[in-house]
Each structure stands twice: as structure tokens, then as C-alpha cells.
Amino acid sequence: MVLEMDHVETILGQWKKQRPDLDCSPMGVIGRVGRARQLMTNKLDDVYKRYELSSIEFDILASLRRLGEAVTPTELYQTLMLSSGAMSTRVDGLVKRGLVERQASEIDRRSCLVTLTTEGLALIDKVVEAHVANEHQMLLALTEEEQAQLAMLLKKWLVANE
Amino acid sequence: MVLEMDHVETILGQWKKQRPDLDCSPMGVIGRVGRARQLMTNKLDDVYKRYELSSIEFDILASLRRLGEAVTPTELYQTLMLSSGAMSTRVDGLVKRGLVERQASEIDRRSCLVTLTTEGLALIDKVVEAHVANEHQMLLALTEEEQAQLAMLLKKWLVANE
DNA sequence: TATTGTTATACTCTATAACTATA
DNA sequence: TATAGTTATAGAGTATAACAATA
Structure with a gap:
């Protein structure tokens, strides 16, 4: 051994x-x-x-994709644990690159909804595939069973601490 | 269940x-x-x-303490994965607070050794005790056996990836 | 010539709070 | 008055590279 x-x-x-x-x-x-x-x-x-994305930009695009619906900047900055100002700046950058849009809310005129553009959707779908493949690759040192065990132990800790 | x-x-x-x-x-x-x-x-x-320390300041003081000997700024920034300039700034801060000193090297006059002062040693010993107690507390949700299992799985991954 | 460590510069990212518009 | 979101400001932290001294 x-x-x-x-x-x-x-x-x-x-x-x-x-x-x-x-x-x-x-x-x-x-x-x-x-x-x-x-x-x-x-x-x-x-x-x-x-794909010329920062970690946070990926998180924003991935959040929009996996939620499958438009969300407000407030929901985004609370979920991703950023300040409102920081989120505005990040969303600005993604808007400039044509990856997301801000749509005026129909029920609250102070608010808006951040949505993926067609280009943003195509991009994040491609990036997520590469991301998941990368993650699979990263875990090859552990057997499926070890991976499941590791996930289970971390989950137990998280359920008690998050 | x-x-x-x-x-x-x-x-x-x-x-x-x-x-x-x-x-x-x-x-x-x-x-x-x-x-x-x-x-x-x-x-x-x-x-x-x-104890009014940043995470990096703690890492510097703890490194000096557990190594039990003075080390050069180069060793410090390589170990802690910082740039040389960033380490200079951090060491400056600790020197100003009287926690570490720079000693001229006797064998290489370009170099110096960073050492804990008496105050720095007393402080890091106190902080490390609180730190370890804190870490024990943080893991109470897992049994001793689960903690050992978790450490073992992470170690296996690290041995293959670090 | 190469290396050690410091300094100066500029950049990125952020939180905070002031601000506008609306509820 | 309170809230949603943006903007402006300032601060923390960093890498980079120029630099001086020495190897």
C-alpha cells in the first residue's frame, strides 16, 4: 500500500x-x-x-439558465451573495456583450427582469457542457462510490451548517 | 430517516x-x-x-510558528501563493504592528529572514488555540469517524491533484 | 547576468451610500 | 415611508514591472 x-x-x-x-x-x-x-x-x-467569462459572470448566466425564467437583480444578488451595486455592474457588462437583457417589469415599475438573450442562452449551454465535462474529468481520481460518499458527507455537514 | x-x-x-x-x-x-x-x-x-488579523496575516504568522524557524519573504510568498510585492506589503503591516521583524541574512546580503517577535509569538499562540477550538466546534455535526472518512477522501483527491 | 526584496503604478473588484423612481 | 435598482465614490487587495543591491 x-x-x-x-x-x-x-x-x-x-x-x-x-x-x-x-x-x-x-x-x-x-x-x-x-x-x-x-x-x-x-x-x-x-x-x-x-469563453471569456469570470466566475461570477458564469454564475449569473448559469442561474438564469437553470432557473428557466427571468429573475430580478435583487434575487440575483441575494442568491449569489453580492451587493446590489456589484450586481448592477456585472449585469451591465453582460448586457454590453449582448448576453442578457433587462426587461421592464409589468407589475412593478421600479423593477426589472434579467433574461438571457438568444446569444446568451446559446453561450451558457455551450459553457455548461464544457463545465460539466471538466468537472467529470476533475474527479477521475475517485471512484463513483467515493464521489458519492464525499458528496454525502459534505451534504451532511452543509445541512447542519448552511 | x-x-x-x-x-x-x-x-x-x-x-x-x-x-x-x-x-x-x-x-x-x-x-x-x-x-x-x-x-x-x-x-x-x-x-x-x-484578533484584528486578516486571513493572510494569520497564515503568515501561523507559518512562522509551525515552521519553528525564520523564513525568507520568497519562501513565504511561494508557500502562500502571493506575489512578492503583495508579501512585502503584508510583512510591512505586521512589522508596523510589532508582530514580526526582518533580520538581515548573514549568508546573502540581498536577503532577509522574517521572524516572530515575542509579541507576535504570544499572539499567534493565542490565536491558534482559539482557531483550533473554533475548528473543533465547526465539525460537531459529523462524528469522529465521518470526519476521518471525509479527510481521507479529500486527501486521496489532493494526492492525485495537487 | 540572474536573483532577492522593495517600491510605484495601475487595475479589478467590492461595499457603501447617495440618488431616482415608484410602491 | 419603504423598496428596487443604478450610480458615484472610495477602499482593499492584487499583480506587474521598474528598481537597487548583491550573487
Whole structure:
């Protein structure tokens, strides 16, 4: 059996030596979630950049696509945890590129609905396919069963903490 | 048995409805790693802020502490994945607060060693204790065995991908 | 010539709050 | 008065590259 170490294992060993009184075992989980996230984010960004999208732009377009309906800027910034001002700026950029449109609301004239244009829909459908293929590729180091187990454990933590 | 949903489960359902042709199962893993990371980061930041440290400042002080020896700015920015300029700025801030010092290197006069001051050492020891206690608290939703399993699965992925 | 580390510059992204229009 | 959304401002953080000193 091969006993390979990862970066967090090294860090745990260093703490063990310098502060043997501390039980740093939770770093084995939390540190690895952080490090995995960082590496995963880099790989996800590779695909976004191929289509000249930032991570947030992808999230906006993907939200509109998977919800299957137009949503207000307020719903968008609350869902994606951005300020209203930041969302306005992001939507502006997508409007300028012809990927989304703002439609006046018929029931509340203060409000508007952000919708995908034909070009935006075609783009996000293409990007999501590349995105999902990329994600499949990223998980090849784990068996289907391990992936399911990992998802299940993270879900249990999230149900208790989100 | 309780079947609670998390946020990612909702998103998976939306994709299933809008794009039933796509196998989005990897989102169950990658999406949850990202979401868990975000929630964990917020909770970790609570402790850092209590001691008026940013996440990066904590990382610098903790690196010095667990390595148990002085390191060069170059080692620091490579380990923490920052640019050299950004590290200079961060170290400056910690020097101004009396938490670290720059010592001239005796073997290479271009270089220096960053060391914890007495105050810096006392501070990081206190913060790390609060940090580890915080991390223990954050994982209470999982049993010891589940935590170990989660760490093991993430480690397997990291060994193959980092 | 190459490398270490600092400094100066410019850029990206953001939150905040002021603001307009409407409810 | 409160809310939806935009705009203007200012701040945090960064990378980049120019720079000085040394290898």
C-alpha cells in the first residue's frame, strides 16, 4: 500500500512537532476542504476563461439558465451573495456583450427582469457542457462510490451548517 | 430517516429539469466543496477578526510558528501563493504592528529572514488555540469517524491533484 | 547576468451610500 | 415611508514591472 502525503499532512506534522498539546485533527478536514477548493477553482476558471467569462459572470448566466425564467437583480444578488451595486455592474457588462437583457417589469415599475438573450442562452449551454465535462474529468481520481460518499458527507455537514 | 436538502441539492434538481441530458453529479461534490469552503471561511474569519488579523496575516504568522524557524519573504510568498510585492506589503503591516521583524541574512546580503517577535509569538499562540477550538466546534455535526472518512477522501483527491 | 526584496503604478473588484423612481 | 435598482465614490487587495543591491 502506498502512503502518499498531501500538503495538509505536512502542515499537521509541523504543528504536531511545535505544538504537541494541540489536537489539530480538524485541520485535516477544514484545511483540505480549503485546499481542494482552491485547486478546483483554478481548474474551473480554465473553462470560464476559454469563453471569456469570470466566475461570477458564469454564475449569473448559469442561474438564469437553470432557473428557466427571468429573475430580478435583487434575487440575483441575494442568491449569489453580492451587493446590489456589484450586481448592477456585472449585469451591465453582460448586457454590453449582448448576453442578457433587462426587461421592464409589468407589475412593478421600479423593477426589472434579467433574461438571457438568444446569444446568451446559446453561450451558457455551450459553457455548461464544457463545465460539466471538466468537472467529470476533475474527479477521475475517485471512484463513483467515493464521489458519492464525499458528496454525502459534505451534504451532511452543509445541512447542519448552511 | 430524515431527508433534508442542502442548497446544492436544489441546484441539482433545477439542472435536472432544465438540462436532463447532462449528468451533473460532479456538482454534488465540487459544488459542495465550494459551498462548505465559503461557510467555513466565514467562521474562521470570525476568530481572525477577533484578533484584528486578516486571513493572510494569520497564515503568515501561523507559518512562522509551525515552521519553528525564520523564513525568507520568497519562501513565504511561494508557500502562500502571493506575489512578492503583495508579501512585502503584508510583512510591512505586521512589522508596523510589532508582530514580526526582518533580520538581515548573514549568508546573502540581498536577503532577509522574517521572524516572530515575542509579541507576535504570544499572539499567534493565542490565536491558534482559539482557531483550533473554533475548528473543533465547526465539525460537531459529523462524528469522529465521518470526519476521518471525509479527510481521507479529500486527501486521496489532493494526492492525485495537487 | 540572474536573483532577492522593495517600491510605484495601475487595475479589478467590492461595499457603501447617495440618488431616482415608484410602491 | 419603504423598496428596487443604478450610480458615484472610495477602499482593499492584487499583480506587474521598474528598481537597487548583491550573487
